[in-house]
Amino acid sequence: MLNPLPNTVTVHALNELSLVVNRGESVGVIGRNGSGKSTLMKLVSGQIRPTSGAIHASSTPIMLGVNAALVPELSGDQNVVLGCLAMGLTHAEIAERFDEIVEVSGLEKSIHLPMKSYSSGMGSRLRFAIAACANPEILLVDEALNTGDAQFAARSKRRMDELRSEAGCVLLVSHSLETIKDMTSRTVWLDKGDLIMDGPSKEVTKAYMKFTKELSKGNNITAANFRAEVQSSQANVSIVDISRQNTRSAG
Ligand SMILES: Nc1ncnc2c1ncn2[C@@H]1O[C@H](COP(=O)(O)OP(=O)(O)OP(=O)(O)O)[C@@H](O)[C@H]1O
Known part of the structure; x- marks a missing residue:
């Protein structure tokens, strides 16, 4: 950021990476x-937009659970229609998928209540169900957003597995290394906004575990040295700028 406003702090949430x-x-x-x-x-x-750089996508990436811009004053079913329209589905496609969305959400009769009356878990479930019906080519899943109960977790996992098998590609954020090893073949490890390692999930999670183990033992210098060692061994990765080029297809 070149000219930050007075009384503001600039946070480099993510540094240049390719x-x-x-x-x-x-x-x-x-x-x-x-x-x-x-x-x-x-x-x-x-x-959000990057301060510099470019992101190129072959179709609009869909973030499970948050992409739908829903209106709290409207009922769940009205929001299903709104969210689906926002994702580019036609009225005919929405009618076709409506029952499935309601089923995946698990909201049953509450689907007719205003969304502002929902608990945060119920809201997440509705957002997940709406986003999950889009069959996106590029699927983004941030597990930090998962707030559903155990029953919903099982249902959403099933739908997520289906989506993953149908999607062109998937990006999955998770703190569960078991989930990462289970569901992905390649993993990127980020630390303080830097790309530390990009490689087979088994190797990257192993290195990350070693790093966090040293940190938890209080061996901060050993951890930092290991981080630097891993990062420098990845130095052949080309660094290019990121920004976003949206190729939204008309509904
Ligand atoms: N809206 C914001 N305003 C200011 N700083 C932000 C904002 N969002 C994120 N950050 C900062 O950017 C950095 C990266 O945050 P980010 O949420 O991407 O981390 P994360 O890896 O997803 O973390 P977590 O595992 O806790 O979900 C952090 O230092 C965070 O404090």
Whole structure:
């Protein structure tokens, strides 16, 4: 940021990095709190703009759970229509998928109540169900947003598995390394806004575990040295700028 406003603080949530995700890839994103994972997802989904650089996408990336701009005063079912229209579905497609969306949301009769009367978990479930019906080519999942109960978790996992198998590519943020190893073949490790490692999920999670283990033992210098060592071994990764080029297709 060149000219920050007075009394403002500039946060470098994410530094320059280059990431190419190919069709058919499932990519995990891991890192400590505040490392830039959600920022990366928001950049890719277009919720925020990068200060510099470019993001190129072959179609509009859909972020599960947050992409639909819903209106609290409207009922759940009205918001289903609104959210689907916002994602580019036609009225005929919405009518076709409506029952499935309500089923995935698990809201049953509450679907007719105003959304402002929902608990945060109920709201998340509705947003998830709406976003999940879009069959996106580029699917973004930020597990930090998951607030559903156990029953919903099982239902959303099922739908997420279907989506993953149908999507061209998936980016998954999770603090669960088991989930990452289970669901992705490639993982990027971010730390303090830097890309530390990009490689096979098994290797990256192993390195990240070693790093966090040293930190939890209080061996901060050993951890920092290891981080630097891993990062420098990745130095052959080309660094290019990021920004976003949206190729939104008309409804
Ligand atoms: N709206 C904001 N205003 C100011 N700083 C922000 C904002 N959003 C994020 N940040 C900062 O950007 C950095 C990266 O945040 P981000 O949410 O991307 O991290 P994260 O890796 O997703 O963390 P977590 O694991 O806790 O969800 C952090 O230092 C955070 O404080």
